Amino acid sequence: MPKLSQKIVVPVVYVAAVFMSILDSTVVNVTLPVIARRFDVQPEQGHAVVIGYLLSLAVFMPASGWLADRYGVKRVFLAALALFVAASALCGLAMSLPELVVFRVVQGAGGGMLVPVGMTMVLRIFAPAERPRATRLMNIATIIAPASGPVLGGLLTVQLSWRYVFFVNVPIGALAFLFGLLFLTGGADTVATRFDVPGFLLSGTGFAAAVYALSEGPDRGWDQPDVIATGVLGVGLLAVLVLVELRAAGPLLNLRLLGNRPFRTGISVQVLSSGAFLGVLYLMPQFLQTARGFDPLTSGLTTFPEALGAMASIQVIARIYPRIGPRRLQLIGLTGLAVDVGAMGLIDLSTPRWQIIVLMLLAGVSMGFVFMPTQTASFATMPTEHLGQSSALYNVGRQLGSAGGVAGLSTVVAALGSDGEGPGLIAYRAGFFTAATLALLAAAIALTTRDADAASTMKPRERVGDRG
Incomplete structure (x- = not known):
């Protein structure tokens, strides 16, 4: 073979x-x-x-x-x-x-x-x-x-x-x-090390309870007994998890890895940007189907161009990242996402479909500036022996950010009521403006990104003395 x-x-x-x-x-x-x-x-x-x-x-x-x-x-x-x-x-x-x-x-x-x-x-x-x-x-x-x-x-x-x-x-x-x-x-x-049974029970139960509350709360109401119970349980167990894992000799989730500055910054940017982006991917189809009357397939085809935009921009970003570094790329992408999603909040029931397609395409282009630089910089200084646990921690953050973004935007839309047949235009606009705010918060954190921390992932700049 x-x-x-x-x-x-x-x-x-x-x-x-x-x-x-x-x-x-x-x-x-x-x-x-x-x-x-x-x-x-x-x-x-x-x-x-x-x-x-x-x-x-x-x-x-x-x-x-x-x-x-x-x-x-x-x-x-x-x-x-x-x-x-x-x-x-x-x-x-x-x-x-x-x-x-x-x-x-x-x-x-x-x-x-x-x-x-x-x-x-x-x-x-x-x-x-x-x-x-x-x-x-x-x-x-x-x-x-x-x-x-x-x-x-x-x-x-x-x-x-x-x-x-x-x-x-x-x-x-x-x-x-x-x-x-x-x-x-x-x-x-x-x-x-030996399997961390307390960490597994606390993380599994805590994350599951939190995800259940985040998934059910927006649709059924945050005042439902099971939503309240699982929400409180999830927060409580995750708080205990932090205390237990920081004291454990061989923790299941090594929270000490958050002491690594680029990793901590990267996770923070990722949680907020995932919340904004995945929240929009959830909210736009809801708007198109309930407020505009699109069928599921037409709605899906209208939002799909964001993937094309992201793929196209990533091809460019991957080539210029080694010379520019993560910080400026993140800021361009997150600021662009905030402006683009804010523009989504201005669309109405008569906005041409092609304009919505363009906005989704631009949202993907903006996120292309965020995905690759953030992930690459996050692990730039992570020792090889910690890559397994840091990958787990990174993906847990992404999952919670996505669930939290969908839940948050859904709650904003639901809180502003409906026009009799579903959420009204004002409610959806508030949801998009909320997503734009999440993108701006991510941009504020990205300001603390240091290109020097990601030096190992970049091409060394040519020194003057090295030129022929």
Whole structure:
């Protein structure tokens, strides 16, 4: 069997696996009404299909770093991929809603480990100076997946069946698994400490409770007993988690890594920018369908250009990052995002569709200035032995930022009431202005980014004395 360069193998399996994992967070939303009708349940009961997946992600993502260190990134990644693919097939074969929810939980367990462990593989195989170009490839999955979810879900549901929303993962995942099994190398595994059971119980329960409250609060109301209980429980357990993990000799989530300045700044920027961007990706389809009367497929096609804008800009950013550094790129992107999303708050019921498409395209272009520089700079000074746990922590922050952004914008829209048939134009405008504010807050934090901290990921500037 010929050996392939790991700098080819790792990005291939990472992009394939992570695309499926992130896609599954959004693709099912379009199919929920169909699933509810198929199993003869109320639409709100069908929402358990999404909640089960998100809760499982929240439980297993924090443990991914320890598992990768203990058993090796190749074994954990392939095991997570196999679990995800098998659960996807079972989801497509489910004969009742409870069965589907259980299989979605299993699917989330695999998905919760795929992203951080895959990121660890990429960070370990590429030297800091090579990561800008590698991150350009990595971000393809994280950009296209959430935007293509509504489009792909609508097409598969209308043309085939809701079951193919899950079946589509099987051939892609099987090929990625076989490719990884044949060509991924084990690599050098670090020595892990004893499994942190208190940290796992606190993080799993705390994050799951917080995600449940953030997911259910905007739709059902923050005054619901279960939402209040899980919200308070989540905050309380996460507060205890911080105290326990800071004192633990071998913590599951090494919060001491936040003492690394570029990593701390990067996570902060990422949480706020993810909240703004993913919040807009959630809010715009809602506006188009409820206020403008677009069908799900037309809505998805209207918002999808953001992925094209991000992909295009990342190709440029990856080439100029080594000479410019992260700080100015982040500021340009976040300021541009704030202006663009603020402009979304000015659209009305008669705004031409092409103008909305342009705004979504520009939002993607702006985020292209943020994705790659932030991720690359965050790990610039992180020691190799801490890449597993720092990847887990980074992705936990991204997940909470996304959930918090969607919940926050949804709450703003719901709080401003409706026009009798759904949220009114003023409510949606307030939601977009809130997202713009989150982008500005991220820009304020990006001001503290230091290009010198990311020097290892940049080309050294030519000194005058070195010129011929």
